[in-house]
Amino acid sequence: MREQSRRSFLIASALGVSAGWVASNWPAIFEARVLAARAATGEPVELSFFSKEQAVEIDAVASQIIPTDETPGAHEARCVTFIDRALTTFLRENQPVYTEGLEKLGAKTKEMFPGAERFSALTPQQQVQVLTAMEHTRFFAEVRRDTIMGMFAPPSHGGNCDEAGWKLIGFEDTLKFNPPFGYYDARSD
Amino acid sequence: MVSYKPTEEVDFVVIGSGAAGGIMAKELSVAGFRVVVLEQGGPGCYGHEQDYNKDELAGMYPAPADVLMSDLKLQPNTYRKQAGEKAGPGSSRYGCVLGGGTVTYGASSWRHLPYEFNEATQVGTIAGTGMADWPISYDESEPYYTKAEWELGVSGLRVDSPFFAPMSKPYPVKPLPEKASGALLKIAAAKLGLTVVPNVAAILSEPYQGRAACVSCGMCSGFGCQVKARSSTAVTMIPIAEGTGRCEIRVHSYVREIAVGANGRVTGAIYFDGTKREVFQKAKAVVLSANGLETPRLLLLSKSAHFPDGLANSSGVVGKYLMSGNFSNAQGLFEHPLNEYKGIVSGAAIMDYVPTDPKRGFYGGGRMTGRGQEEPIQYGLQGPHLAPKWGAEYKKALREQANRKLTIASFITQLPLETNCVDLDPDVKDAWGLPAMRLTSTSHPDDVKCMEFFRQKSLDILEAAGATTVWADPVSDARGGAHSRGTCRMGNDPRKSVVDKHHRAHDVPNLFIVDGSSFVTGGRNHPTMTIEALAFRAADHLIKAAKAGNV
Secondary structure, three states: OHHHHHHHHHHHHHHOOOHHHHHHHOOOOOOHHHHHHHHHHOOOOOOOOOOHHHHHHHHHHHHHHOOOOOOOOOOOOOHHHHHHHHOOOOOHHHHHHHHHHHHHHHHHHHHHOOOOOOHHHOOHHHHHHHHHHOOOOHHHHHHHHHHHHHHHOOHHHOOOHHHHHHHHOOOOOOOOOOOOOOHHHHOOO | OOOOOOOOOEEEEEEOOOHHHHHHHHHHHHOOOOEEEEOOOEOOOOOOHHHOOOOHHHHHOOOHHHOOEOOOOOOOEEEEOOOOOOOEEOOOOOEOEOOHHHHOOOOEOOOOOHHHOOHHHHHOOOOOOOOOOOOOOHHHHHHHHHHHHHHHHOEOOOOOOOOOOOOOOOOOEOOOOOOHHHHHHHHHHHHHOOOEEEOOEOEOOOOEOOEOOOOOOOOOOOOOOOOOOEOOOOOOHHHHHHHOOOEEEEOOOEEEEEEEOOOOOEEEEEEEOOOOOEEEEEEEEEEEOOOOOHHHHHHHHOOOOOOOOOOOOOOOOOOEOOEOOEEEEEEEEOOOOOOOOOOOOOOEEEOOOOOOOHHHOOOOOEEEEEEOOOOHHHHHHHOOOOOOOOOHHHHHHHHHHOOOEEEEEEEEOOOOOOOOEEEEEEEEEOOOOOEEEEEEOOOOHHHHHHHHHHHHHHHHHHHHOOOOEEEEOOOOOOOOOOOOEOOOOEOOOOOOOOEOOOOEEOOOOOEEEOOHHHOOOOOOOOOHHHHHHHHHHHHHHHHHHHHOOOO
């Protein structure tokens, strides 16, 4: 916390703005360690933008973008927490895309599956059908991008819980490596 | 740190603190001159490099203090293929921090080969192009390459080969560790009879001059170096310049004009400080090292009664002969992990196609580098090869292809064409209200043939290395970027060039233009080491001239 606060303060002094303004506009500041700590203990993180209902829907969409199979997907990685935080900080200008997109998601769900309550209540196959129909919308493009960022950004930003994304692609979180780095250089003369 | 009043006439104002500006500031201040450096970017983590951000997301959405590259919202540019068209939004960016592009670059540090200084003589002029010999030779430049390599700190292996520039002294430190990409290039080269050499990089393989060796963190290109292993001018030249007590560094200083007096000599620079307040710094002479795009733009912005078409532009050549450099990229997937995200960007290169070969039927050549660095978010967004963009199959392919990709990136010649240029956009303005730069660039037919040649050779090499799948991006026109050069070309004839062989503007006796803009031909598209050697050489001549009262 202390280091992060100091950093915000330094950035703020350089810009002539308040540290709070910096904290609310860029990632990796202030709350990062709180998020990481809560993610580690499994304690739920308070939502800052989505309602609980909206968060359930976005979680369902994200879970179709990076599904859970034998390894964790977007749900376990808590991509929705990442997106929620992003939408009140560095992606704030995209709030309307989500608000309007969620309405369209609900409408598309009802149009394709009359009688369905909401997207998250559909079967996985039905969800894929709805998202395929929405694949070329800006809403889908943004949720896809933000889900992927949430999966692979450092866990301090709220997603990639337990480094689920990094484990998926074999990315080692360290800033010091020794050769050999890969299979082929290990066998080179 | 020394602090000068703007009204105090210092000896030199140096505009820019990158590969050229950092060296000029150091050389001039060590020689006893009073210098003010104006850098448009911020300080970065100058003096506390351990704080450089290694967070991929924060790099994508940087807080102002973390900005290391120009921002297209603040410093926009436009692009069009040819004159007469209306330019659309451009994508060209450059290093924008104390130390310039050397803070974040991949640090390849190849010398030009001797024949890259006189290609018009070696391979002949080409109709419709500005192909010309440089007014200086490799032999004359060689001591300055050596000086740059030893003063900055460059890792590499001196190789006795026609594809490698002859060196009077080996590199100060050994090459960086081999990567899987290099090992795979060697497998292919053994089958195809090609020459692989370790990359020459301004990144330390072992401790040197009090700085640490590279720890192979892999978050290299685009990020600042926490251990100071990358030999940027911000950790080599600038601390020495400041240490003289004669050099003042002013960051967040965005120059809008080089001022001209009644006698046609420059009198200093007018810039906006961090609060956008206008400041005029007086100086006896100006050194312009703002990069191959910003340098001509600033000259074109500096119109005066003496220079109605832009400063130092009586030839009309300022901004012309833009060479941003050509590329080809080909990729292959392999059975086992390469883990190219560890270590420096590129560990090895294939050299055989560096020279122009008349048998190929076109001008040009290039250097082929093996690489594959990809950060996790970048990999996820780009998506695996031939896989859906989301869903179960996307995830499966992400897992299967992770760390298995080798890219062959070729750095290729681009012919100097008068019609390829940077000038001022008539409509778009930057965040300071100044006209944005407009790039006009179309490939010469030889450039297209050359890129196609490398594209095909790269696919052959990937297959010979054992790739299970190979593919290549289509070749495309250069659209600016950090390698841009040629826009204030050097020459003996004031009607056809902007600066003389000592980087003095033909039109202005106390203006010196030192950066990639001085290039006559582009070389094989790794410009930084030559920019650095030119800067040491220019400084040497400038110091002698200034001490003799000839500035």
